Amino acid sequence: MEKTILYIHGMGGGGDSRIPSILKERLGDFLPESVSMNVIIRTYPFAPEDGRRLISQWVDEYRPDIVIGESMGAIHALAVKGLPHILVSPSLGAPRALTILSALSVIPGMSRLFSKIWHPKEGDRQELVFDRKHLSGWMGSRKRALLNSPRCGGRDGFFAFFGKHDHYRRSGVVSVRKWIKYYGRDSYRLYDGTHFMEEEYIISMLIPKIIETAGI
16 A cells, blocks of 8 residues: 655745654654555745645645645645645744735845845755735745634544644644634644754654554
């Protein structure tokens, strides 16, 4: 039996992001010999509509059994219909913050300043361009994601992990309360870590949830 996971990285992530790399390396240790899991992780554009179209193509191409969304990647992952969803630090509040940056980006020099503050690591990573074109549209992507939620009639399965010490929770970029509003009180779990899920919780919590969701 072969299962496929489509992993959608967060802002500035990419094909060599840490969590999917660990999943690729360690998932097999927890699976029966008769089962394999293929983790698909690709770099997509930061511009939301461009990213959405490419991710839609990947869903059609790879026919995944599970979609996992990390941080801002959760916005795209939650909008995928017809699959079970697992989210790591879903950042439902990020589009509002990007809308503010979009308005500020028309001020000379601001886009360059944003690029100095937020820049991806070296490697196969998403290019971040903080101009109005790339920042605008994220609220539309958020709306598309929430329309697929149980609160709005969506029938897919959803489960999220939140770090107790996630500093983005203070600003509302990550909000457990907002998650509960749309996805329910029984659809999440806290781990004793940060926004960037540590390896011990990937092993002890994320991998078992993947195996459970896959019905193995």
